[in-house]
Amino acid sequence: MRTKIKSGAFMAFISLFFAVPLIAHHGFDTEYDATKKVKLTGVVTKVEWLNPHMRVYIDVTDANGTVSNWNLELTSPNTVRRQGWGPKDLLAGEKVIFEAYAGKVIETRGALAKISKAETPDKPLFVAGGPEQPGFPKQ
Amino acid sequence: MRRCVIAVTVIVLSVTLPAQLQAQLFGTDQVKSVAAGGTPLVADNLVNGPVPRLPDGKPDLTGPWVGGGSNADMEVEGGLKPGELPLLPWAKEVRDKRKTGDEPYTACLPMGVPRVNPYPWKFAMTYTSKGLTQIYLLHETGDAGYHRVVHMDQTKHPDDLLPTWWGHSIGHWEGDTLVIDTVGYNEKFWFDSRGTPHTDKLHTIERWTRINYGTLVNDFTIDDPGTFSKTVHLKFTAKLLRPDLDLMEFICLENNQVGAAGGYVPGTGTSNEIKK
Numbered sequence: 001m002r003t004k005i006k007s008g009a010f011m012a013f014i015s016l017f018f019a020v021p022l023i024a025h026h027g028f029d030t031e032y033d034a035t036k037k038v039k040l041t042g043v044v045t046k047v048e049w050l051n052p053h054m055r056v057y058i059d060v061t062d063a064n065g066t067v068s069n070w071n072l073e074l075t076s077p078n079t080v081r082r083q084g085w086g087p088k089d090l091l092a093g094e095k096v097i098f099e100a101y102a103g104k105v106i107e108t109r110g111a112l113a114k115i116s117k118a119e120t121p122d123k124p125l126f127v128a129g130g131p132e133q134p135g136f137p138k139q
Numbered sequence: 140m141r142r143c144v145i146a147v148t149v150i151v152l153s154v155t156l157p158a159q160l161q162a163q164l165f166g167t168d169q170v171k172s173v174a175a176g177g178t179p180l181v182a183d184n185l186v187n188g189p190v191p192r193l194p195d196g197k198p199d200l201t202g203p204w205v206g207g208g209s210n211a212d213m214e215v216e217g218g219l220k221p222g223e224l225p226l227l228p229w230a231k232e233v234r235d236k237r238k239t240g241d242e243p244y245t246a247c248l249p250m251g252v253p254r255v256n257p258y259p260w261k262f263a264m265t266y267t268s269k270g271l272t273q274i275y276l277l278h279e280t281g282d283a284g285y286h287r288v289v290h291m292d293q294t295k296h297p298d299d300l301l302p303t304w305w306g307h308s309i310g311h312w313e314g315d316t317l318v319i320d321t322v323g324y325n326e327k328f329w330f331d332s333r334g335t336p337h338t339d340k341l342h343t344i345e346r347w348t349r350i351n352y353g354t355l356v357n358d359f360t361i362d363d364p365g366t367f368s369k370t371v372h373l374k375f376t377a378k379l380l381r382p383d384l385d386l387m388e389f390i391c392l393e394n395n396q397v398g399a400a401g402g403y404v405p406g407t408g409t410s411n412e413i414k415k
Contacts, residue, residue, distance in 0.1 A: 105400065
């Protein structure tokens with residue numbers, strides 16, 4: 001089910017609005033693999049509005065029926081709030097499509113790059129900066 | 140070629156579209172798009188406006204501001220070319236050997252001077268019956284140690300200082316420039332995530348000038364003969380936060396999971412032991 005992402009014009013459009021680092025509290029490369037970007041669908045199990053960075057947990061079921069719970073890191077809750085995302089905008093139980101960079105050691109601990117509700121895939125709820133973006137800090 | 144054209148168009152649109160139009164594109168009643176790490180700044184058409192002033196005539200430096208210091212690599216961010224920072228051999232060796240996973244900041248320890256991150260900070264003036272007695276630098280994401288005190292009512296540093304993360308700061312005005320002189324630092328914080336070190340001989344001078352409504356310049360001088368072969372001059376620029384926003388609560392240790400995905404435990408810094 002996993003597919004490599006091809007950067008589309010829409011992604012570029014959105015990304016360049018927000019050409020900023022995803023992981024402001026620490027370096028990207030120490031934890032995440034820029035070459036392992038995945039696109040998956042799943043069901044949200046938890047949204048953590050906690051410091052230093054928000055996290056969204058998503059159950060993903062593979063072709064064999066095995067369920068993995070992805071722990072996905074965003075940026076600080078304050079930053080997400082300032083951009084208009086509120087506590088009711090993503091809830092446990094909602095089906096989503098997401099893109100993420102996998103963790104270097106624990107693959108399912110990823111850096112969230114983009115997430116949309118399944119019924120509105122062209123209206124992303126969150127689009128993060130990533131290592132392919134201009135201005136992303138090199139560590 | 141077509142992709143290039145699209146990319147250029149996107150860049151132009153991104154730079155030129157006002158915030159209001161961006162809001163229309165995404166809609167306020169639709170699912171919202173969220174920038175990550177993108178702290179909203181003052182609109183471009185307001186940046187060059189006049190510097191607001193306090194009742195005493197001094198420039199209002201309050202902010203909040205974003206930027207104005209080092210973060211990933213002080214040498215480059217401060218305006219030097221790679222290799223120009225006059226590090227003594229031991230300091231260069233320490234910097235080269237340090238790993239970003241060990242930086243104290245990721246373990247929710249303070250950033251130190253002149254470090255900033257992509258989150259807002261501000262000057263908070265404390266006026267008392269004696270006038271402007273202290274200025275506090277408040278960092279939303281400090282991380283621990285969110286405030287730093289600048290003593291405006293002192294002209295000398297105490298001679299019995301205990302080394303601390305933020306040191307001891309005294310300030311004064313030179314015209315419209317706020318000058319902050321700091322000594323008494325400990326050796327624990329890193330200047331940047333690259334691991335640029337310093338010693339407890341560190342002496343910094345910040346010269347903060349608000350050059351227009353939306354821009355604050357930090358002319359920064361480092362004097363640390365234990366680390367550098369000569370005095371270092373750097374220049375950083377801060378941008379004003381969008382005026383309707385302010386600092387928010389931030390408790391770094393609430394749920395710090397740094398390192399788990401990469402299979403390491405965040406460090407609390409490495410010492411300068413290599414020189415000894």
